[in-house]
Amino acid sequence: MKKEHASFNPYDNNGGTCVAIAGADYCVIAADTRMSSGYNILTRDYSKVCKLADKCLLASSGFQADVKALQKVLGARHLIYQHQHNKQMSCPAMAQLLSNTLYYKRFFPYYAFNVLGGLDDEGKGVVYTYDAVGSYEKVGYSSQGSGSTLIMPFLDNQLKSPSPLLLPPQDAVTPLSEAEAVDLVKTTFVSAAERDIYTGDKLEIVILNADGIRREYMDLRKD
Amino acid sequence: MELNHEQQTQFGPQADSQRTLYPYVTGTSVVALKYKDGILMAADMGASYGSTLRYKSVERMKAVGKHSLLGASGEISDFQELLRSLDELILYDNMWDDGNSLGPKELHNYLTRVMYNRRNKFDPFWNSLVLGGVKNGEKYLGMVTMLGVNFEDNHVATGFGNHLARPILRDGWHEDLSYEDGVKLLEKCMRVLLYRDRSAVNKLQIAKITEEGVTVSQPYSLKTFWGFSAFQNPTVGAEGSW
Amino acid sequence: MENSGGFSFDLCKRNGWLVEKGIVKPPSFTKTGTTIVGLVFQDGVILGADTRATAGSIVCDKNCEKIHYMAPNIYCCGAGTAADTEAVTDMVSSQLQLHRYHTGRESRVITALTLLKKHLFGYQGYVSAALVLGGVDCTGPHLHTIYPHGSTDTLPFATMGSGSLAAMSVFESKYKEGLTRDEGIKIVTEAICAGIFNDLGSGSNVDVCVLTKGHKEYLRNNLMPNPRTYVSAKGYSFSKKTEVLMTKVTPLKERVEVIEAGDAMEE
Numbered sequence: 127m128k129k130e131h132a133s134f135n136p137y138d139n140n141g142g143t144c145v146a147i148a149g150a151d152y153c154v155i156a157a158d159t160r161m162s163s164g165y166n167i168l169t170r171d172y173s174k175v176c177k178l179a180d181k182c183l184l185a186s187s188g189f190q191a192d193v194k195a196l197q198k199v200l201g202a203r204h205l206i207y208q209h210q211h212n213k214q215m216s217c218p219a220m221a222q223l224l225s226n227t228l229y230y231k232r233f234f235p236y237y238a239f240n241v242l243g244g245l246d247d248e249g250k251g252v253v254y255t256y257d258a259v260g261s262y263e264k265v266g267y268s269s270q271g272s273g274s275t276l277i278m279p280f281l282d283n284q285l286k287s288p289s290p291l292l293l294p295p296q297d298a299v300t301p302l303s304e305a306e307a308v309d310l311v312k313t314t315f316v317s318a319a320e321r322d323i324y325t326g327d328k329l330e331i332v333i334l335n336a337d338g339i340r341r342e343y344m345d346l347r348k349d
Numbered sequence: 350m351e352l353n354h355e356q357q358t359q360f361g362p363q364a365d366s367q368r369t370l371y372p373y374v375t376g377t378s379v380v381a382l383k384y385k386d387g388i389l390m391a392a393d394m395g396a397s398y399g400s401t402l403r404y405k406s407v408e409r410m411k412a413v414g415k416h417s418l419l420g421a422s423g424e425i426s427d428f429q430e431l432l433r434s435l436d437e438l439i440l441y442d443n444m445w446d447d448g449n450s451l452g453p454k455e456l457h458n459y460l461t462r463v464m465y466n467r468r469n470k471f472d473p474f475w476n477s478l479v480l481g482g483v484k485n486g487e488k489y490l491g492m493v494t495m496l497g498v499n500f501e502d503n504h505v506a507t508g509f510g511n512h513l514a515r516p517i518l519r520d521g522w523h524e525d526l527s528y529e530d531g532v533k534l535l536e537k538c539m540r541v542l543l544y545r546d547r548s549a550v551n552k553l554q555i556a557k558i559t560e561e562g563v564t565v566s567q568p569y570s571l572k573t574f575w576g577f578s579a580f581q582n583p584t585v586g587a588e589g590s591w
Numbered sequence: 592m593e594n595s596g597g598f599s600f601d602l603c604k605r606n607g608w609l610v611e612k613g614i615v616k617p618p619s620f621t622k623t624g625t626t627i628v629g630l631v632f633q634d635g636v637i638l639g640a641d642t643r644a645t646a647g648s649i650v651c652d653k654n655c656e657k658i659h660y661m662a663p664n665i666y667c668c669g670a671g672t673a674a675d676t677e678a679v680t681d682m683v684s685s686q687l688q689l690h691r692y693h694t695g696r697e698s699r700v701i702t703a704l705t706l707l708k709k710h711l712f713g714y715q716g717y718v719s720a721a722l723v724l725g726g727v728d729c730t731g732p733h734l735h736t737i738y739p740h741g742s743t744d745t746l747p748f749a750t751m752g753s754g755s756l757a758a759m760s761v762f763e764s765k766y767k768e769g770l771t772r773d774e775g776i777k778i779v780t781e782a783i784c785a786g787i788f789n790d791l792g793s794g795s796n797v798d799v800c801v802l803t804k805g806h807k808e809y810l811r812n813n814l815m816p817n818p819r820t821y822v823s824a825k826g827y828s829f830s831k832k833t834e835v836l837m838t839k840v841t842p843l844k845e846r847v848e849v850i851e852a853g854d855a856m857e858e
Contacts, residue, residue, distance in 0.1 A: 133370065134471060134473060136468050136469075136496065137496070138494075138496050162791060163498070164791075165753050165790050165791045165792045166512065166790075167791065168492075168498070168500055189496075190498045190499070190500070191464075191465050191468070191496050191498045191499070194461070194465075194497075194499065195497075272648060283829060283830070312823070313821065316819060316821045320819075322649065322650070323648050323650060323792070345820050346820055347794075348788055349643070349794035349795060349816070509756075512756035512757065512760075513756050516757040516761070516785040516788075516789040517760050517761075517764065540763070540764070541759075541763040541764055544763050545756070545759060579631065579745065580747070585731075
């Protein structure tokens with residue numbers, strides 16, 4: 127006999143798109159602020175960008191409850207790290223921690239699509255991109271979430287990254303200036319909002335450089 | 350590897366009888382908004398047993414602690430259990446006698462963790478919760494779903510209210526809404542819900558929370574209009590047709 | 592049994608089985624995840640629609656038309672699978688035209704309604720068209736909703752599609768009898784906007800159609816509330832396409848001799 131009631135589904139998709147671009151002396155991390163469920167907009171102003179350490183930012187879309195839990199776990203682990211080492215965690219270390227944290231739940235995954243952006247020890251921009259169960263890669267730029275299929279090919283076209291197979295290894299950072307990168311991010315999001323129904327309302331851009339963290343906001347389509 | 354008893358019941362064949370697979374007695378939408386002095390919240394008093402309107406005097410908004418107001422839609426028994434455990438939480442918090450008390454922000458965060466924890470155990474509290482409150486001059490309004498999805502906003506609505514009330518709220522809400530205008534806006538939402546949500550009943554309460562505390566109104570009804578002439582004689586002009 | 596045209600359902604069972612086994616994924620259709628509305632005002636009927644067409648989570652048409660022509664005095668908004676709404680309205684409008692040639696009289700809304708519901712009922716909901724039908728005929732203004740299974744409703748105001756609840760929230764709080772033309776257009780536009788901004792399946796612009804006795808006014812893109820929010824000052828350049836290095840045409844040599852005529856093919 128067929129089941130009369132739909133069984134409990136522990137996941138939801140709350141949509142949203144994230145982008146990060148690494149430059150020679152900066153990192154730009156951006157995400158839209160729409161949170162939706164099905165065809166409903168739950169709120170037009172929910173920040174998807176989370177500061178994990180002084181030089182490390184995480185943008186995540188997917189299932190908000192899992193994303194929040196993930197951010198809390200990373201926050202707690204970072205606090206322990208600070209107590210033990212008396213310093214902020216570096217970006218590569220945080221990247222590995224995030225991967226481990228995701229893989230720890232391999233068989234009941236966090237439904238979260240992450241891009242981690244930050245500065246390395248030399249102040250150079252770095253971006254790490256993930257899947258939901260912890261596979262990750264260091265790249266020069268990346269996009270995750272509902273609009274990533276629209277954004278990624280455009281970024282590939284504009285910021286051709288050197289092949290990771292090249293020897294000697296080439297630097298993954300993009301050749302753009304900070305202002306150019308911000309401009310590019312704005313354009314990608316405006317275009318994604320035109321065609322992806324889960325992306326819109328407002329764009330939050332976080333810029334990380336030697337001066338610290340700066341946030342910029344821009345309106346997107348609200349339909 | 351041997352499974353211990355708890356794991357067995359959680360995932361084994363007896364599991365079904367242990368969790369809420371679907372709700373039994375449910376309440377429908379809760380609508381809430383920020384206004385000049387605090388938070389206003391509205392909910393009707395009906396509770397359905399499947400599609401039967403079984404209970405007609407269920408209170409779905411309750412004060413929690415000194416600074417918060419909790420409203421719920423969904424499974425009534427889960428809500429009442431949650432209220433019991435929150436009362437316990439508030440009591441134990443009071444016993445420290447350190448002058449501190451849980452504010453709406455803390456309670457909302459606590460609720461997000463409780464709801465998410467239950468979903469992780471595949472034994473959810475089958476509710477959408479609305480938490481409003483005022484503490485130290487700061488207004489707070491947030492929502493949590495049964496999966497643990499949570500957010501803050503200037504106005505929120507659960508269940509059917511998400512479809513029918515949010516459009517009205519987005520259109521009519523502004524920063525310094527007076528008490529009277531706030532109530533008017535909520536009544537506008539509740540009236541539309543009454544017309545279009547089959548499990549809504551015309552007996553509702555409006556709750557208010559300010560720095561002074563919580564007041565929940567006596568139950569009352571809204572005026573409705575059913576007199577459109579097209580309702581009177583729908584087949585005029587094509588007698589005897591559809 | 593004698594076949595008399597229409598759809599073939601021979602493969603429904605097989606397809607259902609394939610989908611259930613996960614062997615194939617069903618194809619995605621262009622759905623007009625839509626807000627469509629209509630209301631009766633003092634001199635006639637006003638219809639409204641948004642202009643977004645979606646395929647899953649992607650917008651595939653930002654400015655499509657969802658108010659379809661049925662007859663000079665009757666129009667019909669469509670929600671559901673785009674192909675179905677278009678096919679079903681085109682078909683019925685053709686039947687109405689033939690009927691007008693035959694009788695020499697103006698079409699009636701009730702005729703369109705009957706043709707539509709008979710067709711949809713016959714296909715048991717498989718033709719997924721949810722319609723708002725409006726028009727003015729010799730018996731006055733009429734507004735109906737038609738569900739995919741063929742049930743119909745006669746109403747003073749109506750909404751359909753994924754944004755129907757958002758739009759209905761406007762109608763339920765603002766509609767009254769005896770609205771003027773301008774009041775009517777304003778409420779219809781507001782209702783569509785509620786759908787556009789609150790329902791992710793609806794978006795872009797507002798189309799309106801005002802039908803009065805002996806007159807129609809189709810206001811395409813009556814409101815365009817979603818302009819582009821940012822245009823880069825510098826523009827973008829894209830890398831050169833693949834260059835043509837050499838052009839040389841080699842004519843094909845004939846290898847076989849073609850003999851004209853021969854035995855006629857068996858029928």
